Amino acid sequence: NGENNTEEVMDGNPIKDSNWETIGMAPPAPRPNSLFSFGDINTIRDSSERGQKFLQPVNWSLSVANFILIAEYILKTETWLVLSQAKGGENNVTTHDINQHFTIPWTSGSGCSIALLLALHPGEVELMLSHSWSGSFKQTLAAIKTLVTMHFLSQETLIFFCAFSQYQAEDNISNGLSIQQQIAMNPFDRVIKTKPKFGMSVIHTTLSEVYERLWCVDEVYAARKAGIELFGLFDPSVWLLSNFAKTIAIKTESAKCSNENDEKMLRRKITSGGGFAPLDAAIQKFRKKAKKDLALVLKFRASFGDLQLNLNNDMNQNESSAVISNNSNDSTECSC
Helix, strand or coil, rough: CHHHHHHHHCCCEEEEEEECEEEEEEECCCCCCCCCCCHHHHHHEEEEEECHHCCHHHHHHHHHHHHHHHHHHCCHHHHHHHHHHHCCCCCCCCHHHHHHHHHHHHCCCCCHHHHCCCCCCCCCCEEEEEEECCCCCHHHHHHHHHHHHCCCCCCEEEEEEEECCCCCCCCCCCCCCCCHHHHHCHHHHHHHHHCCCCCCEEEEEECCHHHEEEEHHHHHHHHHCCCCCEEEEEEECCCCHHHHHHCCCCCCHCCCCCCCCHHHHHHHHHHCCCHHHHHHHHHHHHHHHHHHHHHHHHHHHHHHHHHHHHHHHHHCCCCCCCCCCCCCCCCCCCCC
């Protein structure tokens, strides 16, 4: 029995709670090689121009459709099932969990983020996504789907989602970049300064307050400075108007950062650039708009619930058969 237990631990990946205590083990997630059309690690290693270090942050993009297809694949794995059971439900699995159990194992050794495994020549970011790593991943997926169903963006819209856009493996591979090397490139500021076509959307989940994370506060600072549009995204199936109303009042000055040096740097930048109060006002403005959007969705659902269900089913069928490429100058299609 001792030998069997040892093998089980070695073959699995620890499941962490919000305090980073181990609460179980999850089986390795099968790498979706059929989805990573440009993700063969041996081919990447033989290339002199594949990897995070060879592209600028504005090109660390993936399409909405590719995000949805990768996320839907994740939700069908045994790893996801075990995570959901250990954490008390699907809505409690966070982006931190996705990073540890899927993103890092799938990208390790490649030097490429999830986004760069999906395209040889990714186009420039058209929409910046701001999100909390402690937020619900399932709700994040549902929120991103509303870009198509509620905001009428194309599934080919290129997004920056840092958990998938940045290389997370921290494996010192020559064609990759460490987290600190990527942060030193100021990817969030640089993407936002290009004034993405569709601005920046902020993902809200019921599991975590996005503005407890100082990096997200900094993204609002950068967005205001660049003069781009801000709007809120949410999963309309879980939010209530009463709960959303509680998010309107916000004090961003209390936000934290896991890295002490990063926190000092961000606080200096925000304080010297006008302080936190204008950011609180900007967040309140787009959250009030998001609350109105939620009210309309709930009203629509009350009147046309079956129609909404049919629309969602149609979208899921389109996603399952989609063949999307987010190559700007390459005709090769990426089925992912």
